[in-house]
Amino acid sequence: MTDLLQVEGVWAGYGDAIVLEDQSFSIAAGGSLALLGRNGMGKTTLLTTLMGATRLRRGRIAFNGVDITRMPSHQRAHLGLGWVPQQRDVFESLTVEENLTVVARPGAWTLERVYGVFPRLRERRGNMGNQLSGGERQMLAIGRALMLNPRMLLLDEPLEGLAPLIAQELLHIIHGMVLEGSMAVILVEQHARQILPITQNALVLERGRSVYFGGSEALLADGARLDGWLGAGSSTGAGKAEVAHA
Structure with a gap:
């Protein structure tokens, strides 16, 4: 499959603060990526950088063959980047x-x-x-x-704060979108074992740097590394999500 998104040596952040360091990865058209890491490691910043809402210091971002490195957010959306922020x-x-x-x-x-x-x-x-x-x-x-x-959908913790039954329902819907393959999906979620089974690849961030980029299945099978990077919460299943209002 042709790469839809290419991120090459990206350093970015807010103002003078650099949050992301040397990010390089690609996603194929119709592909899916689990974006993982503890709180404060740069996951949301990576999504907002893809949307053009941070200060990009170095590197290049291409989407569907177009260099969008300096492109404003509304033009990125017009090209086919869809974003669902954490704030709903x-x-x-x-x-x-x-x-x-x-x-x-x-x-x-x-x-x-x-x-x-x-x-x-x-x-x-x-x-x-x-x-x-x-x-x-x-x-x-x-x-x-x-x-x-959109050609690509960015989802920032879509299951956060939802009651388990609602979270399960939404996860099933997202899985259906991934299986259909008509658009690429990047999915941020605190509980890794909820989203690794439904994504093709995974990217793990630690203090703004990538410590893993590869197959989701391989990462899911390596429980020791997964819990080492993400903590015990990474093993929480979808059915054990924290109870909140639906």
């Missing part, structure tokens, strides 16, 4: 359906298809964004990103 930003003063249609671009992901994947959003289609539960807001944030029909 939705338009609170718009209805669910307005949230989805206001950003829609032509492609395979239509309103009906999003409703088919997230039936709960169809049920809440007339509710305002500020009337949704945490799980519903997360579904809406992902659905809105899909309505942009």
Whole structure:
């Protein structure tokens, strides 16, 4: 498969602070990557760097054959980079359906298809964004990103704070997207054993540097290294996620 994303020797951060050091990896069209590491190791910074929201000091980023190193965020989104941030930003003063249609671009992901994947959003289609539960807001944030029909979807801890049943449901949906292979997916999640089985490759960050880039299956099989890098929490299964409001 052709590489969709190429990251070459990237150093980036905020202001004068450098968070990421010498990042180099690639993702094929339709590929999937688990982005792992303890808190504060640079996972979110890597996603925001891909979206053009940090200060890139050195290196190069190419997407779909286009050099996007100095490209502003809105142009990256237009090229096909979709981002679901950890904050689950939705338009609170718009209805669910307005949230989805206001950003829609032509492609395979239509309103009906999003409703088919997230039936709960169809049920809440007339509710305002500020009337949704945490799980519903997360579904809406992902659905809105899909309505942009991206070539690559960046998901920053989509399961965080969700009740186990909702987290399992969302994980199943994400797995379906990965299996379909119509778009590449980068997925950040604290509990490695939730996402390694559904991704092809994994990248582990430690203090802004890569300590592992390779197959997810191989990393999952090496429990000692996995727990050494990520701590005992890496072994938490999807069904043991922390209970929070749905």
